[in-house]
Amino acid sequence: CLDGEQKIEVIHHEIVAVLLKRFHFQDLS
Incomplete structure (x- = not known):
């Protein structure tokens, strides 16, 4: 059991x- x-x-x-969400938001802005 691990x-x-x-x-x-x-x-x-x-x-x-x-x-990943942060990187996506940075790309959009």
Whole structure:
């Protein structure tokens, strides 16, 4: 059971999503 690794993966995925949204907003403005 790799619960810790799964949590890190989810957090990493969320961070990437936020960064991508920021880059998209910068491109639009």
